[in-house]
Amino acid sequence: MTHATAAADLMRPPSPAEPGAGVYSNKLGMWVFLASDVMFFTALIGSYIILRFGMSEAWAAPGAVLNVPLTGFNTFLLICSSVSMVKAYAAIADGKPYFLRPVAGKMLRDGGLKFWLLVTILCGAAFVGVQVYEYIKLVEHGFTPAGYREGSLIAEHALADPVRYGAATGAMYGSTFFTMTGFHGFHVTCGVVAMTYLYFTKVLPEKYSPQDYRGIETIGLYWHFVDLVWIILFTIVYLI
Amino acid sequence: MSWWLPPAASTFAGPIDTLFIVILILTGIALVVVEVGLVVFLVRYRARPGRKAFYTHGSTRAEIIWTAIPAVTMVALGLVSNHYWVMMKSKKSVPANAIRYGVHAKQFEWQMSYAGADGTLGTDDDFMVRNQLHIPVNQPVSLTLTAEDVIHSFFVPEFRVKQDAVPGMNIVAWFQATKAGEYEIGCAELCGMGHYKMRARVFVHTPEEYTAWLAEQAAAAQGGE
Amino acid sequence: MTSVAHARPQAHDGAHHAPMSFWQKYIFSTDHKIIGIQFLFVSLFFLLVGGLLAIQIRWQVGFPGTPMPLAGLLPESMAVGGVILPEYYIQLVTMHGTFMVFFAIMPLLVGVYANFLIPLKLGTHDMAFPRINMWSFWLALLAGMIMLAGFFVPDGAARAGWTMYAPLSARPDLSGATLAQQLWCVSIVVLGLSSVMGSLNYITTVINHRAPGMTWFRMPLSVWALFITAILGVLALPVLQGAAIMLLFDQTIGTHFFDPVAGGQALLWQHLFWFFGHPEVYILILPAMGMVSDIVANGSRKPIFGYHSMVFAIIGIAFLGWIVWGHHMFMSGMNPTLGSTFMVSTLLIAVPSAIKVFNWMGTMWRGNLRFHVPMLNAIGFVSMFTIGGLSGIFMAATPVDIPIHDTYFIVAHIHYVLFGGSLFALFAAIPYWYPKMFGRLMSEPLGKIHFWLTFITYNLVFFPMHVIGMGGQMRRLYDPTIYDFLKPQQPLNEFISIAAFALFAVQFLFAFNFIWSLWKGKKAPQNPWEDNGLEWTLSNPAPHGNWEKVPNVYRGPYEFSSPESPNSDFLPQHVKLPTDRDPVPAPPPAGH
Amino acid sequence: MATTAHVRPNYIMIWLYLFVLTVVEVAAAFLSHIPKQWLILILIFLAVWKALLVALYFMHLKFEPWRLRLIFLVPLPLATILVVTTIMENF
Numbered sequence A: 001m002t003h004a005t006a007a008a009d010l011m012r013p014p015s016p017a018e019p020g021a022g023v024y025s026n027k028l029g030m031w032v033f034l035a036s037d038v039m040f041f042t043a044l045i046g047s048y049i050i051l052r053f054g055m056s057e058a059w060a061a062p063g064a065v066l067n068v069p070l071t072g073f074n075t076f077l078l079i080c081s082s083v084s085m086v087k088a089y090a091a092i093a094d095g096k097p098y099f100l101r102p103v104a105g106k107m108l109r110d111g112g113l114k115f116w117l118l119v120t121i122l123c124g125a126a127f128v129g130v131q132v133y134e135y136i137k138l139v140e141h142g143f144t145p146a147g148y149r150e151g152s153l154i155a156e157h158a159l160a161d162p163v164r165y166g167a168a169t170g171a172m173y174g175s176t177f178f179t180m181t182g183f184h185g186f187h188v189t190c191g192v193v194a195m196t197y198l199y200f201t202k203v204l205p206e207k208y209s210p211q212d213y214r215g216i217e218t219i220g221l222y223w224h225f226v227d228l229v230w231i232i233l234f235t236i237v238y239l240i
Numbered sequence B: 001m002s003w004w005l006p007p008a009a010s011t012f013a014g015p016i017d018t019l020f021i022v023i024l025i026l027t028g029i030a031l032v033v034v035e036v037g038l039v040v041f042l043v044r045y046r047a048r049p050g051r052k053a054f055y056t057h058g059s060t061r062a063e064i065i066w067t068a069i070p071a072v073t074m075v076a077l078g079l080v081s082n083h084y085w086v087m088m089k090s091k092k093s094v095p096a097n098a099i100r101y102g103v104h105a106k107q108f109e110w111q112m113s114y115a116g117a118d119g120t121l122g123t124d125d126d127f128m129v130r131n132q133l134h135i136p137v138n139q140p141v142s143l144t145l146t147a148e149d150v151i152h153s154f155f156v157p158e159f160r161v162k163q164d165a166v167p168g169m170n171i172v173a174w175f176q177a178t179k180a181g182e183y184e185i186g187c188a189e190l191c192g193m194g195h196y197k198m199r200a201r202v203f204v205h206t207p208e209e210y211t212a213w214l215a216e217q218a219a220a221a222q223g224g225e
Numbered sequence C: 001m002t003s004v005a006h007a008r009p010q011a012h013d014g015a016h017h018a019p020m021s022f023w024q025k026y027i028f029s030t031d032h033k034i035i036g037i038q039f040l041f042v043s044l045f046f047l048l049v050g051g052l053l054a055i056q057i058r059w060q061v062g063f064p065g066t067p068m069p070l071a072g073l074l075p076e077s078m079a080v081g082g083v084i085l086p087e088y089y090i091q092l093v094t095m096h097g098t099f100m101v102f103f104a105i106m107p108l109l110v111g112v113y114a115n116f117l118i119p120l121k122l123g124t125h126d127m128a129f130p131r132i133n134m135w136s137f138w139l140a141l142l143a144g145m146i147m148l149a150g151f152f153v154p155d156g157a158a159r160a161g162w163t164m165y166a167p168l169s170a171r172p173d174l175s176g177a178t179l180a181q182q183l184w185c186v187s188i189v190v191l192g193l194s195s196v197m198g199s200l201n202y203i204t205t206v207i208n209h210r211a212p213g214m215t216w217f218r219m220p221l222s223v224w225a226l227f228i229t230a231i232l233g234v235l236a237l238p239v240l241q242g243a244a245i246m247l248l249f250d251q252t253i254g255t256h257f258f259d260p261v262a263g264g265q266a267l268l269w270q271h272l273f274w275f276f277g278h279p280e281v282y283i284l285i286l287p288a289m290g291m292v293s294d295i296v297a298n299g300s301r302k303p304i305f306g307y308h309s310m311v312f313a314i315i316g317i318a319f320l321g322w323i324v325w326g327h328h329m330f331m332s333g334m335n336p337t338l339g340s341t342f343m344v345s346t347l348l349i350a351v352p353s354a355i356k357v358f359n360w361m362g363t364m365w366r367g368n369l370r371f372h373v374p375m376l377n378a379i380g381f382v383s384m385f386t387i388g389g390l391s392g393i394f395m396a397a398t399p400v401d402i403p404i405h406d407t408y409f410i411v412a413h414i415h416y417v418l419f420g421g422s423l424f425a426l427f428a429a430i431p432y433w434y435p436k437m438f439g440r441l442m443s444e445p446l447g448k449i450h451f452w453l454t455f456i457t458y459n460l461v462f463f464p465m466h467v468i469g470m471g472g473q474m475r476r477l478y479d480p481t482i483y484d485f486l487k488p489q490q491p492l493n494e495f496i497s498i499a500a501f502a503l504f505a506v507q508f509l510f511a512f513n514f515i516w517s518l519w520k521g522k523k524a525p526q527n528p529w530e531d532n533g534l535e536w537t538l539s540n541p542a543p544h545g546n547w548e549k550v551p552n553v554y555r556g557p558y559e560f561s562s563p564e565s566p567n568s569d570f571l572p573q574h575v576k577l578p579t580d581r582d583p584v585p586a587p588p589p590a591g592h
Numbered sequence D: 001m002a003t004t005a006h007v008r009p010n011y012i013m014i015w016l017y018l019f020v021l022t023v024v025e026v027a028a029a030f031l032s033h034i035p036k037q038w039l040i041l042i043l044i045f046l047a048v049w050k051a052l053l054v055a056l057y058f059m060h061l062k063f064e065p066w067r068l069r070l071i072f073l074v075p076l077p078l079a080t081i082l083v084v085t086t087i088m089e090n091f
């Protein structure tokens, strides 16, 4: 393949006298991609805001339909994975590729890239797992992308307490909730897959060094962005 | 065929046609400047042996001129247009004395509803006529446009009236016909297979005719029940 | 992500490679030039598809109810006894618009020329991310195939207009198509992905991979335009993707985004579509403008008039393009106050456009004009785009838009800007950079005949559409003779149709010229147009990896007839005059 | 290397920060009796605060040149324009 030329070009410094973005191309490219992803989520989140504003009837009260404690835990997982990601990045920048480092005779004081990235992957995977579980439970109870399924538990609740359960807005609630969180979950899944791939092809074979850890920094940016989107989603979908 | 906008038959036609001509003149000038200029340049500055082009990187003054002129023209055009736009489309501009009709669009027909004997729309004695809108001449009328299934668009070329009917919305359109007669209503928004045949008619009556028609219809509607 | 993340750094420069198999070299290639050429063939194919659909449209509108020649080939669900059915007609219109916009013009301008020109004109060996680039092509092809598949599924192709207005597009019971509507959405999502991948590549390459001395304001206007276009692409297409996904969900998993019955909003689709859609039409014109600028300067043997304002005009058009989308929705029931603001912002676009048009004229003024085929088509572009742009002013003025919205006046506008604009620019660009792609020149005499015949027939087709539209003929209308007030116009419709068949036929001159020249064209000298761009420092066709060593750049790209080069009327960017100093090498980017 | 040139923020502290803010958010949403409009404002404010923490520290935008920050900033006004304009539809 033409990998050789490809890689050669990635390392080609920006032209003299014109410093370009001042960062290497992978990172620049990732930032451009994230900008475009902002617009993608704008379409989804924007539609949610617009549709919700456009309805005169009340939306279901926070926590009425959704399991907020469970998702709160999930939010916690994602924040943890973000900090472990940045720890992984710091570790390799400092030249620490290992799992655990004995400090003062004890293990587990300060992990390296292998440790922190593994934590990140596990947290991310757990997040997806919890979300899948949440979806299954919601659909079981009758909350679907089409709204409150007729004859289901939630539909009964909505009949009994139309205001708290937003009986009139259930269809839009379902549409927007599943689309937004679903595509966020899809982003998380992509991130987990990508990190796992890197883990086996690059991290375990110790291909990263303090001289070059572009892969980690780039995937890290993506990962934090996904966290950032979740922060917004959690607030506007679950709490408001 | 007319090679121009269809014959005018509403009070909107005056301003719209005038504005059309104004824009035609403005853009016509721009067009002539560009096209004639191009042709002249092509002939005068065609390559000939031994000639060299005049070396210049531009002229700030010339550029300021041809930036400023369009800018001023466009802002002026915007202000003038906006005046008539507000008059034609703003919800607040519907005259208080306008007669109200309901126009309900569905695949592929227009259902016009009329206030019955009591003179107000939305009551029990309303009656509906399919694909026929009957209105009096020289009287503002306002249509409440609704749609059953998909988006349609109410279009009467002679009146210079066009307004989409959108499911889930009640959109008000108003106009005042100035010539009695019969006109065609077209559907201007693709609404499915039968879009092309979603045709209806407007009948613009003299006041006497109109009252007569109304009485007849109301009676028929009453009798039918 | 993986492909971004895992390329391995190797500290070496220059072009060197092991011999490659045919598959590596021409099919799964990561070379930007091969990818550009792949895009070229594929999008010319889709252009042909769009053209074939167009002549069927014209047959029906010109001769409604008359059996169409060869219509016997179509299945009963499309044409019965050779007469096109209404449901097939709206498929034709929908797919014509879709193919032309998304699969012909956009890939021709961006896929082909951003790929081909950016590295060559900036002086770099390849794109920043060659493999992402390859994916961008294959996804575009996949998207096109999915779209094309629509014609072959049982209930026929998508049929809600290329704008796919909901709820018609969301409800199979109302549109009559189920699978094809979903295929449309899937195809657009894939295409969006392809476009984003391509665009982020172009942006990164332009920012980070310029040759030494290639400063921002020494970049050719084509590269500037393609760069700004890429920014539009990266920000606009995801919005369409999001909208298409919501539409797809409405169709498949029962969501109700655009379904008013359950609280959705029909106008939401229009807002999202046009928020993408208007930047999209500038994606379709800016690269054309950029390439025309290069060609006009070359043909005039003069520096481009007002280079800096040309750059700022591109940026201005792109910026204003984001705040005008509502001009497609003046009659949609949108809040009229919004209509006022959208009108003003739309009218303002005439200002940067005026700068461009007048600066092209300024470039030709007192030039030494060479009428090679690219130049002829570039001049055609300037004059025809002006007509299309000026008709935009009628529609931008809201009261005037009332009678002409959704009539053939709009159809005339579309084709003046897209055919008269974008396609003429491509008829200029294709022969211009043909030698760089294939090492041969396209035939000049044939090209000139093609230009004149196209120019004439094209105007005969599309100019009368303004008249038809003023007369009130609606768009997407299967049979205009249904309406009494349109009947008198039918002879003109017939005239347009006949001219359209001629226009279509004339395009085969181009096709013939293009294909014939691949093998039989004249071998191109190194710099056939005597141009200044870096790409002409390479042999024809440009070799894999481009340069052994990238040349230094000493000046802008438009130094024609400069007093500094008394012996020739051009002065390439890489030529070092005694007064020029070498660019200083900057340190490599931080940390690596 | 540029990224090590700056003082590295204490990531664990930021993690704590985010955690506390999340707890505050959930508490405000479920335990307080703040009027709905105010609550929404407060929640959005907290969400933006958290998002900023992630962007500035975890994505080290705080330490990047403006050229790079700009890339992330450009879509934000566009997103705002789209949403605000379309919402005006309802008035």
Ligand code: HEA
Binding pocket: B026, B027, B030, B031, B034, B069, B070, B073, C163, C281, C282, C284, C285, C327, C328, C346, C347, C349, C350, C353, C354, C357, C385, C386, C387, C388, C389, C390, C392, C393, C395, C396, C397, C401, C404, C405, C406, C410, C413, C414, C417, C418, C421, C422
């Ligand atoms: C390449 C594509 C392209 C380009 C460049 C443009 C450019 C412009 N377009 Fe067009 N447009 C389309 C493609 C394009 N459009 C398409 C495809 C549709 C239909 C979509 C659909 O519904 O299917 C459409 C529809 C469309 C509408 C909606 C009409 C309707 O549905 O009712 C409007 C309304 O304002 C509009 C306006 C404009 C304006 C003001 C410009 C301006 O940018 C033009 C600016 C240029 C000039 C003005 C000419 C040069 C200037 C001078 C010579 C200076 C002097 C001029 C003056 C002083 C006036 N366009």
Ligand code: HEA
Binding pocket: C044, C045, C047, C048, C050, C051, C052, C054, C055, C057, C058, C061, C093, C094, C096, C097, C098, C100, C101, C105, C161, C162, C163, C411, C414, C415, C418, C419, C422, C423, C461, C474, C475, C476, C477, C478, C500, C503, C504, C507, C508, C510, C511, C512, C514, C515
């Ligand atoms: C770039 C865009 C583009 C181009 C080039 C064209 C080209 C043509 N278009 Fe179209 N058109 C649109 C974009 C375009 N169109 C859009 C966006 C719509 C709106 C759709 C909608 O309403 O949803 C539309 C709608 C539209 C209508 C309105 C239909 C209706 O509303 O009912 C009509 C009617 O006459 C029409 C006609 C034509 C004709 C006769 C051509 C002719 O110019 C065609 C000439 C033929 C070719 C250009 C092909 C030549 C190519 C080759 C020969 C291949 C060469 C191959 C090799 C070298 C290998 N078009």
Ligand code: CUA
Binding pocket: B105, B108, B151, B152, B153, B187, B188, B189, B190, B191, B192, B194, B195, B196, B198
């Ligand atoms: Cu109804 Cu078109």
Ligand SMILES: [Cu+2]
Binding pocket: C277, C278, C281, C324, C325, C327, C328
């Ligand atoms: Cu537009």
